[in-house]
Amino acid sequence: MKNKLLIVLFFFTFNCSLxxxxxxxxxxxxxxKFDKIEINITNKNDVRxxxxxxxxxxxxxxxxFYIERNKTNQSLFKLGKKxxxxxxxxxLEFNEFGMVSDKILLNLDDMxxxxxxxxxxxxxxxxxxxxxxxxxxxxEKINAPTRxxxxxxx
Numbered sequence: 570m571k572n573k574l575l576i577v578l579f580f581f582t583f584n585c586s587l588x589x590x591x592x593x594x595x596x597x598x599x600x601x602k603f604d605k606i607e608i609n610i611t612n613k614n615d616v617r618x619x620x621x622x623x624x625x626x627x628x629x630x631x632x633x634f635y636i637e638r639n640k641t642n643q644s645l646f647k648l649g650k651k652x653x654x655x656x657x658x659x660x661l662e663f664n665e666f667g668m669v670s671d672k673i674l675l676n677l678d679d680m681x682x683x684x685x686x687x688x689x690x691x692x693x694x695x696x697x698x699x700x701x702x703x704x705x706x707x708x709e710k711i712n713a714p715t716r717x718x719x720x721x722x723x
Contacts, residue, residue, distance in 0.1 A: 592651070595624060595636040599657045603674045606661065613667045620659075635659040653677065 596602075602620050605611075611619075616633070623633035639655035655677065662671040 592640050594638045594640075596620060597637065599635055599637040599659045600674065603659055603672065606669055606672055608669050608672060611669045613663060616661060616669065623661075631663040631665075633661045633663070635661075 599620070605619050606616060613633075620635055624636040625634040626632070627634070635658070637655065637657040637659075638653065640651040641654045642651055657677075658675040660671075660673040660675065661669055664670040
């Protein structure tokens with residue numbers, strides 16, 4: 570019995586890798602490609618040749634976003650929990666001619682500096698409003714025949 574347990578334990582530890590397993594999502598080597606992009610010289614077509622199509626495009630202003638995230642296993646004792654090793658976001662802003670007007674590279678340290686604002690959105694209507702009272706009265710009158718049928722009344 571002890572020999573079987575030792576053999577199983579041996580194969581378990583033998584199959585465990587000492588190398589860290591990392592998973593990369595998004596684009597690779599965004600930091601090195603950041604240096605190849607020049608403000609007021611590089612256009613949208615050049616950016617597509619250097620990096621590729623963007624991860625996301627802003628609908629409001631002319632910005633492109635490239636995202637790179639790398640997660641690695643922490644240790645054998647953490648039982649597969651992953652840690653973010655690299656989190657780079659490249660933000661490119663274009664002018665009306667399609668030339669790069671601004672470029673920003675956000676990394677993991679910048680992600681930790683983001684502050685959350687706790688503001689509550691107030692509703693635009695009040696429940697004591699005249700329109701609310703009229704609509705709720707109409708709703709009650711519309712639903713009244715179904716209530717009579719469910720309760721068995723005339």
